[in-house]
Amino acid sequence: MDFTAPAEVRFHHFFGTQGLVIALGRCSEPTETRYDDIMVKLIVFGATGFAGGEVIRVALKSPEVTQVTAVARRSLENATNDPRLKVLIHNNFEDYNTLSEEFRTHDAVIWALGGKVSDFPSIEEATKVTHTYATRALESIKEARGGSTPPFHFCYLSGMGADRTESQHFFFEKASRYLKGRTEKDLLTIVDGNTHPSLRLIMHRPGGILDTTSEGMRSRLRHGLSRVMRPYFIENKLVAGSLLHTATHGSQKDTLENADMIERGGLFLSSIGLQ
Secondary structure, three states, X not given: OOOOOOOOOEEEOOOOOOOOOOOOOOOOOOOOOOOOOOOEEEEEEOOOOHHHHHHHHHHOOOOOEEEEEEEEXXXXXXXXXXXXXXXXXXXXXXXXXXXXHHHXXXXXXXXXXXXXXXXXXXXXXXXXXXXXXXXXXXXXHHHHHOOOOOOEEEEEEOOOOOOOOOOOOOOOOHHHHHXXXXXXXXXXXXXXXXXXXXXXXXXXXXXXXXXXXXHHHHHHHHHHOOOOOHHHEEEHHHHHHHHHHHHHHOOOOOEEOXXXXXXXXXXXXXXXXXX
């Protein structure tokens, strides 16, 4: 493996690549557009983090996004003055009663909270942030939305290799893959296996997330990754683009793998002149 990307490229590796099977082809499944003239109000969880912060940046460059409500424990660093951005300080991520009005008046949630189990001080803390916070949020959205239409999109940032059966054998980050898989499974249960009339759950499973902040770094990254390894990585802006594409246009698939995310992210970024 000739991964020789420069040291200044930020690398957020979800679960590694051992034992994974990746679809290398392009995503041919049509998207589901909900509106003739798409105008979407988004809620973003995890806006102070690596992926969530990029979602905010990219979302505010899209004319389809009329409002971005960032839910966080603290104010956003280097927050833009864009009037479409609203920051809600929220401290209890196990109780969302105070957000019921936002859940009723917005069109989608992008969930970018959580990470590898090894990022947390204990498995209990990882479970609370990754599983409990997300499932309680979706339960609260389900209660607040009732049977309203069109479907509210819950776009969940999971990770490559998430195992809903919690039975596969992995050499590393097994706990992370099991926890993300359990969270996916329980989120699907809340929306009745994605048959719920007013909620649509879309899981995104990125590989290693890379932040390349200049064309020169992107070029070196492309040359630094072998063809074998390249499908296991994704640029952070493509992660944001994929999440925003499904938040605004929906998806007939409920689980998008890394290759799907690269394509959809590219489509969204191209549509707003960022690709």
